[in-house]
Amino acid sequence: MGKKITVVRCEQATIAGTEIRNKIKYLQYLRKRKLTNPTKGPFHHRSPADIFTRTVRSMLPRYTKRGMSALHSLIAYEGIPANMVRKGGRCVIPRAQRHQCYRSERPYTVLGNMCQHVGWKYSDVVKKLETARIEKATRHYKKQQKLRDAWKNARKQALNKMPKKNVEVLKKFGLA
Structure with missing residues (x-):
């Protein structure tokens, strides 16, 4: 149901607010755990693609069939994988660009930088690729x-x- 959406270069996504503010907010989220057995969740992802997917998940009605199928049709990647390069057909959504969403003087955070501070280990690999x-x-x-x-x-x-x-x-x- 619906089209499949693939998001690439999630490490270049931006969040409104300073890097320190967003890092502190994410570190507060990292502290949340199940007291009796932390292995049962909540699970905290550190990669930009997983954080992006989680953010979109919170915007969808994921407990309905419609929301669940919409979430299943979303795939996010850091960088642009080789199979996506060959497929082509990439497009830019102008309304989602930083200069359209935020005023030029407002502070923003690059998701890849913030993830690097909270434990994402593969930023160098992604940059090299x-x-x-x-x-x-x-x-x-x-x-x-x-x-x-x-x-x-x-x-x-x-x-x-x-x-x-x-x-x-x-x-x-x-x-x-």
Whole structure:
């Protein structure tokens, strides 16, 4: 029921408020536990993707079938995994961007930094993988640009060799 939503680069998400304030709030949440047997919960996640999922979970009516299916159709990742790079189809939601939500002078916290302070151990790994992904993407883009330029030049040369009548007909249909 509904579309599957995949959220990538959760470590770059922002929270309103200073880093100290949000860190203290999260540390208060970390102190909550079951007194008789802490292994029975509540379970405190430290990764940005899990914190994001928990935040969305609190916004959904998760005890109804509709809310449960909505939560099951949400997947969150730190960074952009390789299988998501190949899929493509990423989009940006403008209303969710920081400059749309907060005034420019307001303090904000980057979720990845806060998670690093409360016990998330993989920020260095994610940064390394992200830089590798970005380098690979720039190499691919430059290669595609060269191909596009080669096609453009070949097209110009082909149009120069054609008779002018044929070129006019092609221009009429927007093909030249």
